[in-house]
Amino acid sequence: MARTAGSHSDITGPRVLDAALRLFARHGYAAVSMRQIAKEVGVQAGALYNYTPDKQSLLFDLMKRHMEDLLAARGSRRRDGTALEQLEDFTRFHIRYHLDRSDEVFIAYMELRNLTPENFAAIEALRREYENELEAILRQGEVEGVFAPADTRIETMAVIAMLTGVTTWYRAEGRLSADEVERIYWDMVRKAVSV
Amino acid sequence: MARTAGSHSDITGPRVLDAALRLFARHGYAAVSMRQIAKEVGVQAGALYNYTPDKQSLLFDLMKRHMEDLLAARGSRRRDGTALEQLEDFTRFHIRYHLDRSDEVFIAYMELRNLTPENFAAIEALRREYENELEAILRQGEVEGVFAPADTRIETMAVIAMLTGVTTWYRAEGRLSADEVERIYWDMVRKAVSV
């Protein structure tokens, strides 16, 4: 046996996903060809198939990895506390995490319709899991009496849409720092759900 | 001269745009072929070129029409009043209009990157015009002292992202009526920007 590990595949494999990530985010899944990805990696198109069974898996793997990373990062940061404290932490976490991964976020929201039905269901389940934490916080806040009684499901969708929208205009070299953006959005979220 | 107006072009022309609208919204611009559009209309692919110079113009025309219709509809509904009254009207208008045109909205937000640079600039200008009305309302509210002093540009982006997000989950046959959705979102928007 020869060339088991430590050879090119350790380098090329991640580079394939990286190139797909960047290109899908920039031009969209359907508009990017396997040959473009290969060129970015520096190999011929055929070589990509040592690392993915097909183009669809490339998209699915990127989305799955993103959602699992998101859930893991959130899980390891979660703390007990009042609903208000937890909502603030969730808000700041969401903004910061999404600002740091704009390509992944863009793909995860824009390319859902390019997933096969089975892959779509898998990604939706992960997304739902993430949304459910926010909804639980909002419900807890209602019980505590600090948040207004409302339709928590819609509040959840509204808050996430508002927060995720930050990725459409934020630029690192822009007028505001990520800290300031966090604070501004937290102000709005807090007021929007409070009594 | 013969067959000037009143012939097939009056029927086929709009049907081309309608088919493109539906297909682009469902599958995405890059994933839809001219032959698919032609089949939906009931003609051969070549006949489409009597109604559009190319595929790109189809996308641009759809977006331009949508943004211009949006601005016209908003303009004809605009009334004088307090900042709070105007914000409520804007909020309810935006939700209702976007719920009624989910295909157009979806395309206008998802297919921006498939526009040529010139076409992109034209659509962005129209979008900016729409956003500016909301920002003016928020600024007026600050002057009146009824809205909290804040970064009105970011508030604008946040509110629009929140409101437009309604199109991702709302279904006409679902649990909530459009009226109820309007009220829930208006509650959140009002609180989010108020002092």
Add this chain to the structure above:
DNA sequence: CTTTGATCTGAACGCATGTTCAGATAAATT
């Protein structure tokens, strides 16, 4: 040094793409 096999090239596969165009069709005008 020989063998092994993971990795990659380069060509090929059948099919789809956006667009063009000569010619057929047929409704409205003369």
Add this chain to the structure above:
DNA sequence: AATTTATCTGAACATGCGTTCAGATCAAAG
């Protein structure tokens, strides 16, 4: 009835697509 011409068909064009695969390459294992 003859003419005009907007509209549409059907075929073709060059190009690109996702994917496959026989064979070349060459570092590591024996």
